[in-house]
Amino acid sequence: DTGVSQDPRHKITKRGQNVTFRCDPISEHNRLYWYRQTLGQGPEFLTYFQNEAQLEKSRLLSDRFSAERPKGSFSTLEIQRTEQGDSAMYLCASSPEGQNYGYTFGSGTRLTVV
């Protein structure tokens, strides 16, 4: 296992288009997280899955954002009707069961909305 994989690495889209990102976590990790990061800021929490269940979702996440983890393995994050303010790095992370395990982050998908 080579770690957390995210695809694509970069995405440029026109305002109003829909985009979908994929995350493949470390296979033994049952917890998966999506974060968004803009320049000079720390990662901002979006949503969290334990296996296939979406257990937590940020109040900052508008209705245009949706995430799935259908079989408890890979996850997708979709943004509908993209806006320029959605431009950011979208980070996926996974962790095993247990309190004191840190996340392993993927390299992220950089989204630019033009």
Add this chain to the structure above:
Amino acid sequence: GQNIDQPTEMTATEGAIVQINCTYQTSGFNGLFWYQQHAGEAPTFLSYNVLDGLEEKGRFSSFLSRSKGYSYLLLKELQMKDSASYLCAPRDTGRRALTFGSGTRLQVQP
């Protein structure tokens, strides 16, 4: 909710010691993490504290005082490769997700 406060930027000299402070307010507390993030890369896990005191791991140590809502990351024998952002992330009771501070950008100079 959570409030997390870290200095925005710090500068230090190669070979020196630097301490990066973090104060936080959480409604409950269930551990605090430090991450390192090099420019353009993903954050990587550095340390975890859940009890008061100092945790040492090589050149890096992390300290926690739960009663004061305070933590620091201590970097010894600084190297140029330590130039990065350092993110403090306390965890609230009952949550699995971490809330990250804005990070401290450390510049190590020769």
